[in-house]
Amino acid sequence: MKQVAIIGAGPSGMYVAEALLKRDPDCEVTLIERLVSPYGLLRGGVAPDHQKMKSVGVYYERILTQFQDRCHYMGNVSVGTQVALTDLQAWFDAVVIATGASEDRALGIEGESLAGVYPATQFVSWVNGHPDGMGHTFDWTARQVVVIGQGNVAVDVVRLLAKPVSSLRSTDIPESRLAVLATSQIETIYLMGRRGPVQAAFTELELQELGHIDGVTLGFNPLDFELGEACQTELTLPDSNKARKNWATLGTLRQCSPSSGGRSIQIRFFESPVRILGTEHVTGVEFERSMLDGPPGQQRAVGTGVRHVIPADMVFKSVGYRSIPLPGCPFDTKRHVVPNVNGQVVDENGVAVTGLFVAGWAKRGPSGVLGSNKPCGVQTAEALLASLGGEASKPRGGFSQWLLEKGVKWVTFNQWKQVDAYEIQTGQALGKPREKLIAIQDMLGLLR
Template identity: 40%
Template structure:
């Protein structure tokens, strides 16, 4: 039997396990899906916005793979960290290990004032309202009337939408109680989504963009002068240089909002302002915390990028969230390309100094960088699995443990298996019932592990 460990239970990890199960070249395969958390599904559980129920329903497909008899979920087992198992020791337990550890670090702005209180990564904000146990007990106090979200991708749109959405609309979701209470008390009325380039370079999808205009009690405001700066804005469809279809659809949506104009002053609703051609150069400080962002006005250049015009604009805000991308994090013991934030590989085979590392593979963002949508992980996983299967004869000659979980326990780890996860699900359903809601996520490590141990007992 070919014994394979997949590190990471998010989409890339589960799709890797699925590809191993569906292939016919090696019929006898056993897959252990390891995760540092005691819960499966990765970013589908902890990264997809709570009001995106259709996307969150992808958990059902991932669940079917993890419940296969040939697959074992092994939660609460970190790899590469100080309290986990090293890649070298993990390689002693399995014929092959596929690392699907994603890109967990956020990119920074590298501007003065970025570390001021009130300035956070969008990743931290998402973790907070998604009840990630690493988010910590410190709540977000949404006492600012104005918030700035720097970035024009889907993550920026997600966090802006959550800030602009009423708490009553989120009560039916699995948002943890503390986050729901903070959103209920929120004083945020103006949310600025700001990008350094134009709308034709924005990375949000049209579906995400349109959702902003469907929020009850919120208005979207777009400056027509900023749209007009973008050369693609006036490019007729079908002519050379015309923007792709998704860009044309985005521009059409933005054009409609810009034509609606500024809402009446003094209105009680929230406003979402989409701003373009503004590059952050400094976070401003007052009374020891962030008070706003200073932006340099940019304009398109001849090479498809932007240039500074010499003009500046300050936007007042006591909450700033940066959503400018993710980066992979080095896993001690594996090669790492610090420039790309990925593990060097050839068709998924991990490379050290250009030579394949026996039994080591990668898939997902740690392989290709933080690009694509959830479905992109399927083809990525299939490529890696094809490489692994081509190496199967050699891999079978490697030593592997008969019972890897027993060895992990001997090393002092306490794996949470599928029965433990099912117990967490039951505890979250019970928590929700006690609050008059649907299932509500348990937001802390002690609560999750306590629920898991109850099920195991």
């Protein structure tokens, strides 16, 4: 039987596994995951107040149970630290890298390292109870917050900061985080984009939600909505569906009459961050008013020279995620992805690396929703099976035996299900979907 290792049990790893197992009955898959819990950003990134989306986990779970004879989960094993990529290459006929993109992209402007300035990735991990978020603290005395970037992650951050804690109690945000959020002094949150309303990266449904938060008002700058000719043309392009929906939604949201008091979300366009101000702690962000340049559909932000400052006590940078290299694997340091052709990894000369594949955000970069990883995973699986042909050269069970001898203890899928059941049970008593165990040690302690 062909032996395939997939590094990372996030959505892309799960879709590659599914495609391999369905297409080839002679293929056995081992998913190696650094956390105890599977499903990557579905558990640790997707917003905790979007529980409907989290139900995709049922689909992933079915892959592990339906193919349990040929699909093995090894949680709590980190490739690159506990196990080397070369070890996997020795024990498996093919290896798939599905490690996602866990780091934040830097803005590259002055003041980024001031106290009170945080990558959105940190807040996302913290609020989702991801073990990586354990050490993070934020300044909850802040009254005015600036969020830089207008993707859906930025919208998630703004919404979770704006919502009253009472409306978050039925989510799976850990109790310890809710207690801290309840102390938040936030009054105003700015959601800042460098381009216009037609180019915004967020999507309609996520935008709409901002207009329906109890006690929260929205504010805009009317000047942002004077569309130039190129933007009007852009709205008519066949692939501008998202832009048209956003534009219509913004029109509706602008008509809502603001109620007094409570928190406010200020959505601003055409504002490029120039530098973050402060000596030790952030005091504000200097923005340059921008305008658009280029043909409809490809317009970029360029500066107008007009600058102003928005005072801020806390700043979140939400300008995208970034993959990190896996030791021993080729890496494109400009695009921050694993270089590949249709999922097969290639070296710096473009030559295919035998038996090494990549999928998901590590392959395409940090964009796309959960479902985007399915066709991507299928492409990788098909390239892998085509390259292996009918051949299998590695012994069944060789890797797990070797790990045992090395003293590495992994968490099986059934053990993860024990943790899962415990979280759900504890959550039910609190009226929420689950109460997450955050520390890996606590999960392992429960299993002991």
